[in-house]
Amino acid sequence: MAWNFFSLSPLTTKYRKVTTSEIPTCLVLKGVKYICSSSAIYLEHFINRDRSVNSDSFYASLIDNSTHKRHLDQIHSRLLVSGLQHNGFLMTKLVNGSSNLAQICYARKLFDGFCFPDVFMWNAIIRSYSRNNMFRDTIDMYRWMRLTGVHPDGFTFPYVLKACTELLDFGLSCLIHGQIIRYGFGSDVFVQNGLVALYAKCGRVSVAKVVFDGLYHRTIVSWTSIISGYAQNGESMEALRMFSQMRNADVKPDWIALVSILRAYTDVDDLEQGRSLHGCIIKIGLEDEPDLLISLTALYAKCGMVMVARSFFDQMKTPNLIMWNAMISGYAKNGHAEEAVHLFRDMISRNIKPDSVTVRSAVLASAHLGSLKLAQWMDDYVSNSNFGSCIFVNTALIDMYAKCGSVESARMVFDRNSDKDVVMWSAMIMGYGLHGQGWEAINLYTTMKQASVFPNDVTFVGLLNACNHSGLVKEGWKLFHSMKDFEIEPRNEHYSCVVDLLGRAGYLGQACAFIMKMPIEPGVSVWGALLSACKIHRCVTLGEYAAKKLFSLDPYNTGHYVQLSNLYASSRLWDRVAHIRVLMRERGLNKDLGYSVIEINGKLQAFHVGDMSHPMANEIFNELQILERRLKEMGFVPHTESVLHDLNYEEKEENLSFHSERIAVAYGLISTAPGTTLRITKNLRACVNCHSAIKLISKLVEREIIVRDANRFHHFKDGLCSCRDYW
DNA sequence: GTAGGGTTAG
Numbered sequence: 001m002a003w004n005f006f007s008l009s010p011l012t013t014k015y016r017k018v019t020t021s022e023i024p025t026c027l028v029l030k031g032v033k034y035i036c037s038s039s040a041i042y043l044e045h046f047i048n049r050d051r052s053v054n055s056d057s058f059y060a061s062l063i064d065n066s067t068h069k070r071h072l073d074q075i076h077s078r079l080l081v082s083g084l085q086h087n088g089f090l091m092t093k094l095v096n097g098s099s100n101l102a103q104i105c106y107a108r109k110l111f112d113g114f115c116f117p118d119v120f121m122w123n124a125i126i127r128s129y130s131r132n133n134m135f136r137d138t139i140d141m142y143r144w145m146r147l148t149g150v151h152p153d154g155f156t157f158p159y160v161l162k163a164c165t166e167l168l169d170f171g172l173s174c175l176i177h178g179q180i181i182r183y184g185f186g187s188d189v190f191v192q193n194g195l196v197a198l199y200a201k202c203g204r205v206s207v208a209k210v211v212f213d214g215l216y217h218r219t220i221v222s223w224t225s226i227i228s229g230y231a232q233n234g235e236s237m238e239a240l241r242m243f244s245q246m247r248n249a250d251v252k253p254d255w256i257a258l259v260s261i262l263r264a265y266t267d268v269d270d271l272e273q274g275r276s277l278h279g280c281i282i283k284i285g286l287e288d289e290p291d292l293l294i295s296l297t298a299l300y301a302k303c304g305m306v307m308v309a310r311s312f313f314d315q316m317k318t319p320n321l322i323m324w325n326a327m328i329s330g331y332a333k334n335g336h337a338e339e340a341v342h343l344f345r346d347m348i349s350r351n352i353k354p355d356s357v358t359v360r361s362a363v364l365a366s367a368h369l370g371s372l373k374l375a376q377w378m379d380d381y382v383s384n385s386n387f388g389s390c391i392f393v394n395t396a397l398i399d400m401y402a403k404c405g406s407v408e409s410a411r412m413v414f415d416r417n418s419d420k421d422v423v424m425w426s427a428m429i430m431g432y433g434l435h436g437q438g439w440e441a442i443n444l445y446t447t448m449k450q451a452s453v454f455p456n457d458v459t460f461v462g463l464l465n466a467c468n469h470s471g472l473v474k475e476g477w478k479l480f481h482s483m484k485d486f487e488i489e490p491r492n493e494h495y496s497c498v499v500d501l502l503g504r505a506g507y508l509g510q511a512c513a514f515i516m517k518m519p520i521e522p523g524v525s526v527w528g529a530l531l532s533a534c535k536i537h538r539c540v541t542l543g544e545y546a547a548k549k550l551f552s553l554d555p556y557n558t559g560h561y562v563q564l565s566n567l568y569a570s571s572r573l574w575d576r577v578a579h580i581r582v583l584m585r586e587r588g589l590n591k592d593l594g595y596s597v598i599e600i601n602g603k604l605q606a607f608h609v610g611d612m613s614h615p616m617a618n619e620i621f622n623e624l625q626i627l628e629r630r631l632k633e634m635g636f637v638p639h640t641e642s643v644l645h646d647l648n649y650e651e652k653e654e655n656l657s658f659h660s661e662r663i664a665v666a667y668g669l670i671s672t673a674p675g676t677t678l679r680i681t682k683n684l685r686a687c688v689n690c691h692s693a694i695k696l697i698s699k700l701v702e703r704e705i706i707v708r709d710a711n712r713f714h715h716f717k718d719g720l721c722s723c724r725d726y727w
Numbered sequence: 728g729t730a731g732g733g734t735t736a737g
Contacts (some may be wrong), residue, residue: 096728123728158729192729224731231732259732294733324735357735364736395736426737458737 055082059090063097069106072097076110086115092124099128117148123155130159138163139172152179154188161194165201173198193221200229205238220254228260232265239264240273243412255289262295270305290316294326301330306339325357332365340365341374360385360396370681370708373602375404376464379413391417395424402431405679405706406712422453430462435713436723438470442479457488464497468504469712469723476501494526508542524554531560535567543567558589596660596682596707600671607667610658614667625668630656630700631693637687656689661707666695669701677704685709695721 043244044494059075066072076094077086091114098107110126111117121147129138144159145152152160164173177195185191192215199208212218212226223246230239243261246253253261266273278296281287293312298601301309311328313319324347331340346364347354354362359382368376377398387393394417412429417424425448432441445455446464457464460483467476480498483490495518502511515522527549534543543564550560561584568576584590595608607614614620638656654679658664661682668678686709698705699719707714715722 092728120728129735149734153729155729162730190729199732219730221731226731254731256732263733291733298734322734329734329736355734361734392736399737421736423737428737430737456737462737503732686734 025263044562047669049425055084056087056089060083060093060107063090063093064204064536066097066101068099069101069103071104072101072106085113088114088121092120095121095124095128097132099124102132104128104132104134110213117150117284119153119156120151123159124154126156126159130162133166135163135166138299139167144243146179154191157185157188157191158194161191161198162282165194165198168202170202170204172459173202187216189215189217189219189222192221193225196222196225196229200225200232203233205229205233205235212529218249220251220257222248223251224257224260227264231260231264234267236264237268240268255286255292258286259291259295262292262299266295266302268683269303269611270660271299271305274299274303290323292319294323297323297326301327304334306331306334306336320353321352321358324352324354325361328358328388329361329364331344332368335368337365337368341369347599348554353370356387356390356392359385359390359393363396365401367396369604370404370597370605370679371599371602372404372586372679372708375400375406375409378677379409383495389417391419391421391424395427398424398427402427402434403708407435407437407655420451420453422448422456422459426456426462427452429466433462433712435715436469438475441466442472442475455486455488457491457494460490461493461497464494464501468497468500471505471724473501473507474503476662492520492523492525495520495522496529499526500529500533502574503530504536506537508533508537508539522549523600524550526568527553528560528563529565531567535563535570538567538571540567540571540588541574555587556589558584558592560587564682584714592684594660594682595686595689596664596680598664598668598680600668605664605667607663609660611660611663614668616667619670620666623670624657624662627662627669627697628667631696634696634700636693639692649708656687657693658698659687659690661690662693665705668705669703674701675703677705677706680707681708683710691721692724695719 024513025081033565054658059079062075063072066075072094079087079090079094081117084090091110095107095110098104098110099542107125107128111121114121117125122141126138126141126145129135129141133440138159139144142152142156142163145156157176160176161173164176180186180191180195192211196208196215199205199211208226208229212222215222223242227239227242227246230236230242239260243253243264258277262274262277265271265277274296276289278299281289281296286292293316297309297312299309300312301305309327309330313555316323319327324343328340328343328347331337331343342359344365347358363378363382366378378400382388382393382397394413397413398410401407401413410428413635414420414424414428425444429441429444429448432438432444441463445459448459450456460479463479467473467479476498480494483494495515498514499511502508508530511533515526515530518526527546531543531546531550534546535539547560547564550557554560561580565577565580568574568580579678593608595606597604597606599605605614611617661680664680667675667680668680672678686707691714694707694714694716696719697703698716705716713724
């Protein structure tokens, strides 16, 4: 093929060579390939001399090859000069060309200047808005189109449906669905696939299924739409059932379908099936598909195999943003918060721009770590970034501050957001609950309703939790019963809160009767709440009943065995304590090792029970002994029942004072200036003995000590705890 | 000129 390196200079009619500094576009006309520069429009003079060239196809090629708005400007002016401004084909091409260059205003100007748009022209402008994520405008244009009497066609609806999907407007979707049927596209597979995806994304997957079932001919897109629909709505098992139906129908999955199926396996933690699908992917030869690598990363990370996940991440030479997000959130959500933060910092130092998903995951990881210093760093980072007004990120910040011990900072983030949704309100309510500020939570709920924000199921989990942590039995009971006013079906979480609330307050009989009347099968959390109430009130028979339920529902959770053993120990039933120990050994379970983390000068230091490994161990134990002596002088009597095993008295006492939280306190005291607040995070729930001891210590040393246990926060000050001994 | 996916707040 001949290459003609030329274009016409705008100033002369002579040809000139294209200089290398000009980036040319290609143009193929009648088998001759031309390179045209920005002044390529002047080729027209040449072409016009050659009458055999059709001007429509010439301009069409020119538009297709335009890489800059200035090209379109030139072409448009030529069309005007040549009287071609009413040529629907060319003007539609021009609109499409503009939208491809994200010149949506320009596209609209062209459209408005066109007197009698046909369906092609309408589709072009509707497509422009949809492709540029301007979904309200997409719908507006569609409405206007119908008003002018132009009938939409099979190309119109996919764009309109895409807009409905993004707007999550169920009412609008139904309306459009009606119009699709009226205009006769009830069996157009493209349009129907759009409907399946739309209903699924609106959370109406059963409606999506009806549309899917009505499809006469199903393409891989139809199957992917319904499978991902189930997966996105938390119905992974149904998604996987559809996948096997798809295989029975002999439809071969492509990589997009595989991504959806992997997601379903990820959601149900099915590593075995996920692995076998991974094998299939390798067999088909799709293992290097970047988007499948991302899904595999998410799968292995979710199933705890972060090293494998990391190997996929490392395999990608230049991971895209979603891969970074998958890896960071994989770390953050699966017990590797430190790695998550590390990777996030790595990303920033490499000048890769995070998005709101990345930042949210990093904030989530910081919440897990519990370091207030890191929390403040994250907050600063967000304030200096573009995410300062992002509701997702700010909600995560509120949750993070609450979990890092500063409910005041959480409130500051909350207050600086003017646009709050129910999730943000719920996060703040949850935060108050975590810190035992029950009334603040309830008052905030009242303010929320005044602001016309409707509560959802999570709001109530937060509220009931707050009531629990503050012993607000009546208020909690009332709130629970008000759920039906908002048509919210209580879940196991809500029921367990109520059981907790009644049980702790000593209404064990009522708690039991409440469980019996539950309309759903009581889950682990419900029986767990009953058992822990039985432990507090030393009710052995009922506790044994609850424990039996727990052992059958959740046999490998060590916590239940420890709870029951503690219940026996508190009732001095040592032979039964021993029996539990045997049971645990038989089932291969070990008591979770308690550890506490304290942050000194931004550095986290962990201690486990009786930890002697620290270089300052001698000083720490010296301090522990001083504290112990002073506690005794104040008349402190250790609660020996907090020990799981049947030990003799002295041993028990020693064991207690070497609990990890006590060691962390001692280390904190000798490592910080007088008056400094100590912040400690414990992996298990606070033990009764340490709780009483730390209360007194806070008074003795005149320090505020904040301890986050597995359930909530304890603010120790002046000999008292914010939980008022209610936890 | 049409449609499907992956990371995703409490």
